[in-house]
Amino acid sequence: MKEVLRACKKCKLLTIEKTCPIHGSEKTTEEWSGFVLVSEPSESIIAQKAGIKLAGMYAIKVRM
Numbered sequence: 001m002k003e004v005l006r007a008c009k010k011c012k013l014l015t016i017e018k019t020c021p022i023h024g025s026e027k028t029t030e031e032w033s034g035f036v037l038v039s040e041p042s043e044s045i046i047a048q049k050a051g052i053k054l055a056g057m058y059a060i061k062v063r064m
């Protein structure tokens with residue numbers, strides 16, 4: 001079975017779960033495109049601009 005990556009509508013974190021591991025109840029969606037890998041949020045300009053505080057993979061565009 002192929003695992004589909006989903007993006008949280010709130011923080012854009014990519015996960016295989018149907019709910020965000022950070023926001024819990026926040027639903028995730030398969031409607032996203034592009035992603036950025038953040039390993040050191042405190043040293044990443046992209047992460048700071050996007051308000052990302054946790055390391056992980058994040059979608060660039062998420063359809064709300």
Ligand SMILES: [Zn+2]
Binds near residue numbers: 020
């Ligand atoms: Zn989230």
